[in-house]
Amino acid sequence: MFGSLIYNLTPCSFWPAAPAEPPTRVRNDVPVLMVGADGDPAATYEGQLHAHRALAGSRLVMLRGAFHHTVYAGLFAPRNTCVDLAVNRYLIDGILPSRDTSCLNS
8 A cells, every 4th residue: 555655756856845954975984895786676786886986995896797685695695705705804804805896696
């Protein structure tokens, strides 16, 4: 009964009123490791790149050719050694990859 209301942005997008609060400003004080898939149905590739550019000093590990939302540790997709190694190194040692990384979906 409410499904179409939840997934329909049209009424809010064109509401004739100014926002009640200012836009959120994105900033970070610590390095961020972002992990994603270029075919993620929930977080588009373009959106991931936009967030990556907004987060200073971030590194992006991108799983190419994957159509999953979660790509780490085989939680909801097959394991990928390239992704897992980068994430584990960051979680265990706090070390970001030296540059953005592309991993191939196997």
